[in-house]
Amino acid sequence: MERPGKTAGAAAELQVRPLTGLAQIPAAQWDACATSPETLAGGDETHNPFVSHAFLSSLEESGCVSRRTGWLPLHVAVEQSGRLVGVAPCYLKSHSQGEYVFDHGWADAYERAGGSYYPKLQVSVPFTPVTGPRFLIAPGEDVEMAASALVAGLRALRNETEASSIHVTFMQQREWVQAGALGFLQRVDQQFHWDNAGYAGFEDFLGALASRKRKAIRRERRDALANGITIEHLTGADLTEEVWDAFYGFYVDTGARKWGRPYLNRRFFALIGERMPERILLVMAKREGQYIAGAINLIGDVALYGRNWGCAEDHPFLHFEVCYYQAIDFAIARGLKRVEAGAQGEHKLARGYRPVLMHSAHDIADPGLRRAVSDYLARERDHVLEAADALDTLTPFRRGDGSREETE
Template sequence: MPQSYTVEIATSMAAIDAAEWDACANPAVLPAAAGQDPGERYNPFISHAFLKAAEASKSVSALVGWAPAHVLVRDSARRLTAAAPAYLKSHSMGEFVFDFGWADAYRRAGLDYYPKLVVAAPFTPATGRRLLVSPDAGEAARQALIGGLRALREKMNASSIHVNFPTRQDWDDLGAAGFLRRTGQQFHFVNRGYGDFADFLDALASRKRKMIRRERREALAGGIDVERLVGRDITERHWDAFFDFYADTSARKWGHPYLTRPFFSMVGETMGEHILLVMAKRGGRLIAGAINFIGSDALYGRNWGAIEDVPFLHFEVCYYQALEFAIERGLKRVEAGAQGEHKLARGYEPAPTYSAHEIADPRFSAAIAQYLRRERAQSDLALEDYATLTPFRRDGGAPQEEPEEDGV
């Protein structure tokens, strides 16, 4: 007899049992479709602890335009078999998949683009599973989850569904279900079995190797020290200082910080072993910092800030310290967030990102589909161009050193 499923909507992560959610989000084993990577086994941004902290800290709420509406699929025994972290949005901020032009076109046509339904990890441009189907559930559970998203969109009279930064497998499944597919680019460090940071430098062309050594040296000139903190080593003093750095940088970039101060204490308490905090200090005074989240495969650089303008300190704290940590831990890659072509020269390589979209209005859906076909072609060309700009040696031989020169 076929399994029957029911769909529920939870307006708070606190209403969802953490063990049930995490059994779908980060199970011990992830099955893969033929020839595809299912994603990493533990991704911090879809964990119950991360999503609950975002809500409990008021970083995410209807008041800030992120109304939680998580879609849950239960089997006939009331077991949670699939879920999706979903939010009704009244704006397009904090998503890093930009649809402002689509919203403007809706407005000019006299239609409402908001609310829209977004499936994502809030404020987090990091790839991960979005259709959180339990490994022991069948394809019917996945289809019930997609059907639940569509039913919620219709019930709330939302214009559209947007699934941001899914894995390639989720992207393909959503495409097969009729969603429009979009691509983008980021820059990721790929750990090719390096023994240490010096081993990584040996893989670079001589000029880039010298540039990185010079940047690291100059970043730490003038008595600056950098420390890496994980778990219990991170104290409230560190969070206080880091939030000041983060809030200052966020105010200059976006006008206000997305994440509240309590969020950092909450994630530090509930998932501290999955957090790397890199802090720089001069004479004992903390002056800059970057927060990273640790997955089973990847290190994710998220937020940075500083109260002193020190040349190259951003590169040291955000990029080079992250690379060293990932190499030491044997992590496969470092994802340092959205955008940033300057990462190419520092050992980060182009990588595709994905999103999937369903537009309720068939006229706009057809127009956006046409636009996305052209955009995907441009994205593919950009990835090819970026791949020619990586700093790695192409001779395959031993690294050759050149004399040090002044300047960068």
């Protein structure tokens, strides 16, 4: 089918086709768009594992995203004369869970005013607060034309599904600028990333920190392993079913205690372990021959992306060791430019992570709700930018390394 039909204006010959699953498009075609120079020109990463066909299709085939979970796949594909021009990972949502860019207040206000906020269209990677391309452009295509066609397709799909809005989250800044020019409301938020300044090793990194912070991190690393705990880095063929079973147990237990029901199931981890093992790093902690904690990371060409953590035993500073310090060790050894350690967490500042802006764009059909959200976002942007500037002065780096000296 060709719903929602042809795009308007100069691109009238382009056809927009909704895909109700990644199985409807060959993996090679999707990945060619996800890794094309046209798509990646907005950032420095040359392989974002989260927008790969392997990762997104594993979410679908495992049932983590489905109508039942409130994440109905409805990806947008733009074609011209049978040739794929671009795609966008899109989901029809019946709630606002698992997104990490919060619009619950908008939904509540609209519902109280008599509107229906759900369903909405979410252009994102489910359960993944990682910046990456959202308008995936086929090699050789005109970027502006293809992005405009994808936006036109999303708006037509919004009308057909009677969705209230379109939300493009954790997008590249270039895409954010494009979306703003096409009438989307622009939003910013922040995360904390660690940048590799060409360090030869972890001690070299520590040398860039103020004395007190350097001593604190050394003490944390020592205390984390004080009870006979050892650390393993597992990737590729090391990812056995036994290892996955242990990690999944930690993930489920920790997730249940934090937010009730974890988003990801065991089948999902099995699928990505089969399909992209070289892109996965499990950092596992072991004591007395048994795994007691672990964290999963995905490996890009440029960055290491920390995602989920869990533990069966509580030990001082073990979370920091497994999730942050071991990630830095790995990134230095691999020559990666940075570590992205997920959403939120000002405690990361003291461990050498710095505030970085995140970008999202929102297109709301109802004029009244759009005006209210636009006013809110203008105030929120000012607050986020001021907070980021203030937090950047609190990093532990010595004067001359981009921040203030901290003395003992």
